[in-house]
Amino acid sequence: MGLGDIALNTKKEESYVLINNAKIFDGINEKLIVGNLLIKGGKIAKISTSKIDAPKGAKVIDAGGKFLMPGLSDAHWHVMFAAAPISAANLPDPGLFYADAVAEARRTVLRGFTTVRDMAGSVFGLKVAIDSKAIPGPRIFPSGAFISQTSGHGDFSPAYEKSPTLGGDRGHLEKLGEFTVANGVPEVLAAVRDNLKKGASQIKIGVSGGAISDFDPLDSTQFNDDEIRAAVGAAADWGTYVCSHVYHPRGIKRALKNGVKSIEHGQLADEEAVKLIAKNDAWLSIQAFSSKTLPKGTVIPEKSKPLFEQWEHVVKWAIRDKAKFAYGTDILFSPQFTPYQNKMLTVFADVLSPLEFMRLATSNNAKLFELSGPRNPYKEAKLGVLREGAWADMILVDGDPFKDPNVLSEYEDKFIIIIKDGDIYKNMLA
Known part of the structure; x- marks a missing residue:
């Protein structure tokens, strides 16, 4: 080759x-x-x-x-986290963490992914380096630090450490700009505005529990109505939108009620939640979490098991209800899975017509990216x-x-x- x-x-x-x-x-x-x-x-x-x-x-x-x-494009990629084992992210010197991201950016474009929407992390410098052609990599729509409540999906501080809101220290990944823990409207507003200041094209918040975080069960619902509305309002003031990490119906409904325009994941959605996505003219950015897309012999962590083999029926509901949906992968802290980024796309052909499948990671994803309006870094074409x-x-x-x-x-x-x-x-x- x-x-x-x-x-x-x-x-x-x-x-x-x-x-x-x-x-x-x-x-x-x-x-x-x-x-x-x-x-x-x-x-x-x-x-x-x-x-x-x-x-x-x-x-x-x-x-x-x-x-x-x-x-191709990936609507839910993690430039900083995809190729980094969690051990690299927690080393005293973040050099290896950043080196992994640079190397993976090159591998990403060589898999044919010329654009990604980054869904958490301090990717702004890496984006500048790629756009200026100092290093190879895909175009990046950056979200900046993932915004989470205390005990939420983006809170990686140890349990013995008090929340920063209560006077505790911020965790290592927070200090690197990868996550921000925020509680209450003033802190949420500050976190959103800080990301926009750095160049975020959209904002991401957590509205349900997550698979890799330690303290939040999947069924938990995070951020109250006022906090979500604050994030949405601050983003709208800059002409852009909010995405929410959320799996289950209660969280999806809360996010939509308060103006979130991109539901990230949604594997545990029910039919009513999918209908609401369509009714609110929002997007479902879903990932094909399936044993078909993983290396043989992969052991699925217990906390992640409820999320697997659920995506197909959710996508079928979305097709039936004419809800807009996008393709992404959500690979993070798992370098062994990055070569399967393309496979996580091709399984969508099992439920889509050939034309719908071919549009999915090309013109369809691009429509979602355009929601960032004036914050779109590639709006020239x-x-x-x-x-x-x-x-x-x-x-x-x-x-x-x-x-x-x-x-x-x-x-x-x-x-x-x-x-x-x-x-x-x-x-x-x-």
Whole structure:
């Protein structure tokens, strides 16, 4: 396998890439365009079924009739946490923690994920480094520190330590900017505004218990109405929205009642909760927690077991009720699972039509990302589609995912070319 040059440091001026003889899926329509695509700088300049003359100095690629599609996106990724074992996150020196994140950013884009919505963590510096092409990685929609109540899903301080609200010290991960514990409206407002100050494109709060946190049972409901409304109002003042970590119906209903627009997870939702997601014009950002998507022999922790094998019927309810839903993975502190990011996408083909499946991690996810409005860091052009004027993020695939969705999980062998922002990150034809 050959890796193409990874662009570093300096944006290429007026560089061109011409891809000839491709079967182009534009991210929306089932009918493929058999033709050619010209990239100028970081955007798509032209798509045509007729010959496109190669500009002077253009890199010309013969796709050989292969399948060209938009780059993939993950609506619930953890840039800082995915590849870091919890032991690395708790070392006195966070150097290894950050090194893991940098290495995983490169691996993420080489799996074909050219955009991610980051759902917790201090990723702002890493995002700048990626966007400036100092290091390879996906586009990032950052949430900043995950905001949790004391004893909530984002409270990783030891039980003997008092809450910061009661005069206790903040935990190690809080001090690194990965989480913020906030209690009451003033603290929630401050936490949201602090994330927005740093460049968050959306805000994430915890409204139910979590699988990896120590002190909150899954069935617990977190943040009261006033606290959630405060977060939503502060985000709205900046033209953006709030996502909530939440699994169960009570938490989903509380979040929606108070203006949350993206329900993260929802595996324990009931039919009424899914109907409310649709009624409130909100999104369900769900993950395929299933033994099908994990390495053989994986032991599922006891606390996580209720969340597994639940996603399919929730997605079927969402389809029935016309609720908007997005694909994400939520891999954190589990480096052994990151290679399965693509597999967590392809299992959606079991419940979606081929076209719905192909839109899911392309144009569909991109619609969710657009909720960040003026805080969208990539609003200059469209994501998730191959059309003139859109960002030049794409994958040349050896195979037809409409006919065999599993080719999208065989990224090492089947992703022949990966392009992000007009730069070639992988080229097996070189």
